[in-house]
Structures are given as structure tokens and as C-alpha cells.
Amino acid sequence: MSGYGNRTGLSTGVHDPLKATALVLDDGAVAVGIVSVDLLNVSRELTRSVRRSLEERGVRLDQLVLAATHTHAGPHVPARALDVSPVLSADTDVSDTVDRIERRLVDALASAAERVEPAGLRIGHARETDAPRNRRAAGGIGGNVRMPAGPVDPEVTALLIETASGERTVVYNFACHPVCTTGDETLLSADWPGYARRRIEREHADATVLFLNGAAGEINPSGMDPERSGDAVYEYMERIGTTVGEAVLRAIDDAESSDDAIRRAPIWVDEARVGLPVKSTPPVEEIRKHVASLDEQLEQLERAGDEVGREKVFRDRQYARTLLAIAEWDATSLPTHIPYVEVGDLGVLGIPGEALVRHGLDLKAEARVSTLIPAGYANDYVGYVPTLADLESIGYEVRTAKIAPEAIVEFRRATRRLVGADDAL
Structure with a gap:
């Protein structure tokens, strides 16, 4: 399993199912795939293998956003910036598991591509302030950060896609770590996003639900008892998931009340290929x-x-x-790929790691579109991406980051260009 350095041994069962959910958007000229998968992370290698396998099946995508939900109770997927941490690497051969995950991802995308039909897309928003907590403001992991306050991103964005035949897909974005489980728990779980999905499906039984985590690098669920174990873990998980799910339902209501639907807007795709200095x-x-x-x-x-x-x-x-x-390590730079998709007044930016929340807040404020979804843990994993200001207070996220300060500048420059912000840092 992946997510905690103090875990020993293998998983012992399944508490709730892990899922891969895919959406394909196609305007007749450009096709994009957006995937949510209940994993801690994906990798460059996994993303490349999925694209190659899709091409072998005749599925052409101009852009792919393959995003992990970041559950800390899923199977280990090797990634270079993850495995360089001794406490997070895995000695067990997980190649069969990764191959199985890849096949499921390809199947989900191919199935979505086969079922493309005319559709409209509506956007809704809500706020949720009770669920997220900035852990750096509270002392940080290990208690080595001293900040009087720390930001969160309370925005919940929901995309409601309705097809001509009546199928509905809900894509929602919220920035919060799925860490309701603990390192002592050995049951596989989607963590709070699994409970959020079930809450949404109770009200919208016909909908497919797809979660894209945000810039959640230092954002934990609130009310966390460090001594929780057993049933208390899953009760806590349900409470947070239900709270977020209720917020998503409010955002869906907001989308349904909107008179504006994106129906004929061309799809615009872009990307940045950057090398982030180690x-x-x-x-x-x-x-x-x-x-x-x-x-x-x-x-x-x-x-x-x-x-x-x-x-x-x-x-x-x-x-x-x-x-x-x-x-x-024999690496001086981490090459990575930052994907971007724009449809009408909606933008989806793939972030290949754990961007701290200020990045997401800034990019949303500066984007040319009115609604920007920062999709964290997408297409790759480069570890934590602090802001330059975060470096001053050090802490777990800064100390375990693999990238250099100049990489932060490069990340900001590349993402700001993609979303249409001005050139100034």
C-alpha cells in the first residue's frame, strides 16, 4: 500500500472499492480524456503506457489528464520522486498490480470514447469551509512549522455534463488530502472521496461521479484525532466525505439553475513540458x-x-x-508534462504533484477563464511543490520536496502561461 511511511506488510482486504472513472470530450476536431483514479499517485511511465495502449486500440486523444485522487489507502504505484524517499518506496514487486490498473484505465477511457454523443456542460459552485484545514498553520507534520494562519481553498466546483440520451456525469473539484485513514489501517479504501461519491449518488443515482483533487499539498481534513483507529477511522472518513458530498450537491444545484450551458464551444488544448531542477x-x-x-x-x-x-x-x-x-540520486532535473484543457469559460489544469494551496488560489484568480479547475496529482508525480513564501517556514512539505527553489519559479511560469496569466511573478 502507499501513503504512509510507517506501514509494514501488505494490504489485508478491501474496506470500499477503488474506482477509475473516465470522461471523454470531443468537439469533432479535438478529443480529450479526463480520468479520476483512486490512487495516491500516477507516474509518467503509467500515463505513457495508457496513451500507447489507447492508440493501439484506435483511440486518439489530443490531451489526457490522468489524475489520482490521492487516497492514502490504495496500492503502491512506483514513481521516481516517490521512490527516492526511503520510507515511501516499496520492496515488493508491484508490476502485476500496476499492469492491472493500466488495463482498467485503458478500458474506462476506451468505453467512454465509444459512447460519445451530443452533450451540454453546466458549471456550478459552492463553498465548504468546515472540511478543510491547513496543517501547516496548526504546527505541521512533526510540529515544526509556526504560522499564525494558513489559507485553504473552500471552493467546490461541479461540472454537470448531460448527454442527448439522458446520461449524466458529475465532475467535481475540491482541495483536501484523503488522509482519514492511518498508517496502521491495512484495508484498501478510497478514503473520504469514496463516501462523497456515495452521498452524491444517493441524490443522483443515474450520474457517474468523477473527483479531481485540487492544490491540496498541505490541506488536511479538519477535526482529525491523531489517536483514531478501527471503526473511528471510517466514521471520521464518512463524516468528511458526507460533508464534502453535501457541498457538491449544492454546486450541482447551482449548475442546474444556470441558464448557460456549453454546447458548441471548441476545445482548446495546450501543455508545458518542463524540467524541474532537483x-x-x-x-x-x-x-x-x-x-x-x-x-x-x-x-x-x-x-x-x-x-x-x-x-x-x-x-x-x-x-x-x-x-x-x-x-x-542520478537526477539533476525532473522532466514533467503539465496538461491544459479549455472549453468555453472552463479550464482544467493538470498539476503533476502536490502543489500547496496558494498555487491553486493564485492560478484561479489570474486565469483568463472564469472557472479554473486545478487537477492535482495528474499525469506524473514530482512530490511537493511549495511556493517561494512557504520555504521561509520550512516544515514537512518543504523538507521532503525533491525540487529546488528555481523549479518553483519554472512551475509558476509554465502554469501561468497555460492559464493565460500575465508574465509577472
């Missing part, structure tokens, strides 16, 4: 000595029974081991 590190031997020193400190604290000190040094050792892995 962060620089001290020399390998220097980091190894530091890791050895932290190992000694950890042993001393464990003998002394100092749990507070042990937790701090344990976190420091994890960060140091990740830094050592980056120093030993």
Missing part, C-alpha cells in the same frame, strides 16, 4: 555522518524513555535519509 544537497559523506549521528541520538533517547525528544530526532532522521537519497 534540490541541491551537501556532499554524500557529510549527510551519511549526520544520519549516523542521529541514529546514535535516537538510541540514547529510546534508552532514556524520552518520547518527545525521540519523536523530534526520528523526524530529523527521516528527513536526513531522504536528503541522502536525493544526494545519491
Whole structure:
């Protein structure tokens, strides 16, 4: 399983089903595929294999947005920026699982492409302020961030697609980590998006529901009990999922009340292919000595029974081991692909990793379209993408990021160009 560094062993069962849901939009000249899959992440390799397999089946897409929901209770999918973290890499051979996932993704997209028919698209919005929480403002993972406040993105966007034959698809976007489960739980689960999907389907039984997570890098569900376990995990998951699902229902109502539907707008696609520089590190031997020193400190604290000190040094050792892995890595840059789709006054921007929320808020404010969906965890995984301002307060997301500060500048420049913002940073 993927999502938590303290997990050991394999999954022991299924709490709720994991799904892949696909939408194909085609204006007669340009075709795009948008996919939501209940995984922590996808990868460049998986995205490329899906495109190649689709072409072999005669399905041509001008753009693909293959987005993971980011559930922390799904199967492990290798990705370079994920596996360079020692605590997140997997020793188990997962190639059969990844092949099976790829086949399901291809089947979903091919099925959607075969069923294309005339349709209208309506856009609705709602706000949800109770579910999201900025974990950096609350002290951060490991308690090493001190911020008086931190932003969230309360916007819930729903796209309602209705075909001539009466089929309905709901695509919704909201920025929040699916981390209601814990590292001690070994049941596969879609986490809160699974419960949100069920809540939406109770009101719209005929609809296919597709979730695109947003710029959720440091956004957790609110009201999280760090000691939760067993039934309490899934009760919490249901509470958050139901809360978000209710907000999506309000956004669907907003879409249904709209007199404007996108019916004949041409589809515009664009993309940015960028190389994101990997962060620089001290020399390998220097980091190894530091890791050895932290190992000694950890042993001393464990003998002394100092749990507070042990937790701090344990976190420091994890960060140091990740830094050592980056120093030993044969990569100086992470090449990645940022897809963009525009239909009428709607834009969908694929983000290949965990962008912190300020990126999403800024891009929405500056986009030329009135509705922009930042679709996180799409087509690739480059790890955390902080803003330059986030670097000042350090914290888990900054310490475990694989990219350099200049990569943040490159990411901002590329995404702002795609959504039509001005050139200024």
C-alpha cells in the first residue's frame, strides 16, 4: 500500500472499492480524456503506457489528464520522486498490480470514447469551509512549522455534463488530502472521496461521479484525532466525505439553475513540458555522518524513555535519509508534462504533484477563464511543490520536496502561461 511511511506488510482486504472513472470530450476536431483514479499517485511511465495502449486500440486523444485522487489507502504505484524517499518506496514487486490498473484505465477511457454523443456542460459552485484545514498553520507534520494562519481553498466546483440520451456525469473539484485513514489501517479504501461519491449518488443515482483533487499539498481534513483507529477511522472518513458530498450537491444545484450551458464551444488544448531542477544537497559523506549521528541520538533517547525528544530526532532522521537519497540520486532535473484543457469559460489544469494551496488560489484568480479547475496529482508525480513564501517556514512539505527553489519559479511560469496569466511573478 502507499501513503504512509510507517506501514509494514501488505494490504489485508478491501474496506470500499477503488474506482477509475473516465470522461471523454470531443468537439469533432479535438478529443480529450479526463480520468479520476483512486490512487495516491500516477507516474509518467503509467500515463505513457495508457496513451500507447489507447492508440493501439484506435483511440486518439489530443490531451489526457490522468489524475489520482490521492487516497492514502490504495496500492503502491512506483514513481521516481516517490521512490527516492526511503520510507515511501516499496520492496515488493508491484508490476502485476500496476499492469492491472493500466488495463482498467485503458478500458474506462476506451468505453467512454465509444459512447460519445451530443452533450451540454453546466458549471456550478459552492463553498465548504468546515472540511478543510491547513496543517501547516496548526504546527505541521512533526510540529515544526509556526504560522499564525494558513489559507485553504473552500471552493467546490461541479461540472454537470448531460448527454442527448439522458446520461449524466458529475465532475467535481475540491482541495483536501484523503488522509482519514492511518498508517496502521491495512484495508484498501478510497478514503473520504469514496463516501462523497456515495452521498452524491444517493441524490443522483443515474450520474457517474468523477473527483479531481485540487492544490491540496498541505490541506488536511479538519477535526482529525491523531489517536483514531478501527471503526473511528471510517466514521471520521464518512463524516468528511458526507460533508464534502453535501457541498457538491449544492454546486450541482447551482449548475442546474444556470441558464448557460456549453454546447458548441471548441476545445482548446495546450501543455508545458518542463524540467524541474532537483534540490541541491551537501556532499554524500557529510549527510551519511549526520544520519549516523542521529541514529546514535535516537538510541540514547529510546534508552532514556524520552518520547518527545525521540519523536523530534526520528523526524530529523527521516528527513536526513531522504536528503541522502536525493544526494545519491542520478537526477539533476525532473522532466514533467503539465496538461491544459479549455472549453468555453472552463479550464482544467493538470498539476503533476502536490502543489500547496496558494498555487491553486493564485492560478484561479489570474486565469483568463472564469472557472479554473486545478487537477492535482495528474499525469506524473514530482512530490511537493511549495511556493517561494512557504520555504521561509520550512516544515514537512518543504523538507521532503525533491525540487529546488528555481523549479518553483519554472512551475509558476509554465502554469501561468497555460492559464493565460500575465508574465509577472
